[in-house]
Amino acid sequence: MDSRPALSEHPVVVVGVLATALASGAYEIVPASTTPVLADQLGATPAAVNWLVSVMLGVAVVASLPAGAVVDRFGAPRSFALATAFFLVGGVASWQFARQGAYWPVLWARVVAGLGFVLFWNTGLTVFGQFRNAATATGLYTASGPIGFAVGHLTGPTLVAEFGTASVFLAYPLLLVPALAAILLRWDDALAGGGTGEVPALRGVLAVARNRAVLLVCALGFVSYSLYLFVNSWVPTYLTTELSLSLAQSGALTATFPLLGAAARASGGVVTDRLFGGRARPVVLASLVVSGITLVGIAASSTYLVVAAFLLVGGYFVQLSLGLFFSVVPRTVDDDSVTTAVALLTSVGLFGAFSAPLVAGELIQATGSYAAAFGYALALTVAGFVLAAPYFHD
Secondary structure, rough: OOOOOHHOOOHHHHHHHHHHHHHHHHHHHHHHHHHHHHHHHHOOOOHHHHHHHHHHHHHHHHHHHHHHHHHHHHHHHHHHHHHHHHHHHHHHHHHHHOOOOOOOHHHHHHHHHHHHHHHHHHHHHHHOOOOOHHHHHHHHHHHHHHHHHHHHHHHHHHHHHHHHHHHHHHHHOOHHHHHHHHHHOOOOOOOOOOOOOOOOOHHHHHHOOHHHHHHEEEEEHHHHHHHHHHHHHHHHHHHHHOOOOOOOHHHHHHHHHHHHHHHHHHHHHHHHHHHOOOOOOOHHHHHHHHHHHHHHHHHHOHHHHHHHHHHHHHHHOOOOOOHHHHHHHHOOHHHHHHHHHHHHHHHHHHHHHHHHHHHHHHHHHHHHOOOOHHHHHHHHHHHHHHHHHHHHHO
């Protein structure tokens, strides 16, 4: 009999952990849905505002492996508390500096919040990976990130209209306080969550980094996260400038993308188990093919309803395999290397999320058109398919 804890046995902790992912995701993405007003408030260009999103992902790229070591050493409850502290400091500081119209201090404050973001992510993966039906549990946890993105897209413009431009930097970090309280008050010994008192040895980290199966999953994670953040960061601005939608309309339409992605991440494991007998390869290939088609459709159409339809389809398929990768990569290494492998996948995947909006921004600025940016995203999709078709095996 499986002795691991079940999700249903710890509902308060589960909800608390999911809430940390939701709040941190909303804080991370909200500049993308409020770019025009933030640019005016901070005296910055839209590309510079996009850095407020990308910088948190850049921090996560560098800090993912150390964050995994923190979880191993101190355990989940302390790691959640430390992550909340980083996030509150970064959130309050970014709110205060945004009120003053100081772009660079806001950027550095979000660097601090980025440390909390990656620590939340790795700690949450560690906690949910210990439950029964780990693929389903991990899919559920990774689904909370895009729900947070959707919350940011939907509520960011409203917060700006009601409470001022700077309010988006304070509202979401404050949600972390009750989430942390729920985790700490209802944590019990049945939950492992790290805390072994040990950190991974350098030799073990290097062995994981040379594992070809791990590197392939990481490369595909890079592609998927690149597509995910490209759409989330630039499509709102694309809709307002190219299709003449209002800020609220573009935010609401773009929010459908991560919302459907939440369903995709949660269902990726179920589809794999039920339809393909646990084989992830068909799901990964289908995700890449349909993602490429939707990118072409969004770029080629100037009709609102057509673009909305492609966003709906893309919202599901771009993210269908994202949660799946986090359940596949542990199977490619020994048990004592799972945390390192997951942290490496997080680092490489978030590097894609970090770089894609910046590359797209440079291409848009250099060409004066969104065509080159969509071309870059499509090229990533093709490269992912070329890698996955012959080499990805379960």
